[in-house]
Amino acid sequence: MTTTKLGYARVSTTNQSTENQEKQLSEAGCSELFVDRAVSGSKNHESSEYAALFARVKELRGEGHDVTVCVVKLDRFSRSLKDLLEGVEELGKLGASFSALSDSFTYDAASPMSKLMLSMLGSLAEFERSLITSRMNEGMDAKVAKGLIRGQKPKLRSSAVKAIRAAHTAGDTTPGALAKEWGVSRSTVIRVLELPGFSKPYVTLDAWELAKERANAQS
Structure with missing residues (x-):
């Protein structure tokens, strides 16, 4: 054929x-x-x-x-x-x-040898990915040890956090409305306000950037 x-x-x-x-x-x-x-x-x-x-x-x-x-x-x-x-x-x-x-x-x-070769290359690719992941994790752990704050970059600076807390204390608006106003999720506002259900304190963008700068300076 x-x-x-x-x-x-x-x-x-x-x-x-x-x-x-x-x-x-x-x-x-x-x-x-x-x-x-x-x-x-x-x-x-x-x-x-x-x-x-x-x-x-x-x-x-x-x-x-x-x-x-x-x-x-x-x-x-x-x-x-x-x-x-x-x-x-x-x-x-x-x-x-x-x-x-x-x-x-x-x-x-149609060749069994080709299929075997592909399987071997697949194993090598998986090994390569695991090495890359391991090196990335080691690098991140080293920076965390130097003060880097793990997690996504925060959206709110300390001034915004103060404004949100002040508005909530004054009773002017709800967490949902504050989230919409500041362009963040409701769970973020709950963490900022430390309301029941928040999992960990909110780290401001100012603190996150300062920690990153210090960690990089020690690298």
């Missing part, structure tokens, strides 16, 4: 051209090309062209064709190992193969 080759090309910015990629893909025997222009490699899996490529693979496989998706280089298909593996694995589930021409990388949907 003749294999139908589909090509996928991508560039990240408007001042780049896919012309060279398209030429190489056509010379490699790709009968149809799917092209993403000015699309980041971290976002291309959400693009309409990327979706159209997979839809075409599914259509051709439904018609009984052998299908291979080709790219010039692996980083044209994805900028992260995780997304690359997910994309190739999805093609494999559809019964399609994958080839990166310049990187000598081939996934053969």
Whole structure:
């Protein structure tokens, strides 16, 4: 059975051209090309062209064709190992193969060795993610030890906290109304006012920024 080759090309910015990629893909025997222009490699899996490529693979496989998706280089298909593996694995589930021409990388949907290779790469990707997470956590713990306040950046400065408390003490407005007025959640106002149900004291933006500055100064 003749294999139908589909090509996928991508560039990240408007001042780049896919012309060279398209030429190489056509010379490699790709009968149809799917092209993403000015699309980041971290976002291309959400693009309409990327979706159209997979839809075409599914259509051709439904018609009984052998299908291979080709790219010039692996980083044209994805900028992260995780997304690359997910994309190739999805093609494999559809019964399609994958080839990166310049990187000598081939996934053969009919080959047990290709499936084993993909599984090994998946394990390496998971290991890489765990290392990154571990390093990030270690870095954060070190900064917390130096005074950095963990959690999201607060929205309210001390002046706003004083104004909210003053308004509530005067009985002028409710927590819900105060939340709307200051553009924060009701739970934030409850923490600011230290009403029943608040989980921990509210840290003002002033205090958060000062703690961050001190922690960075000690790094």
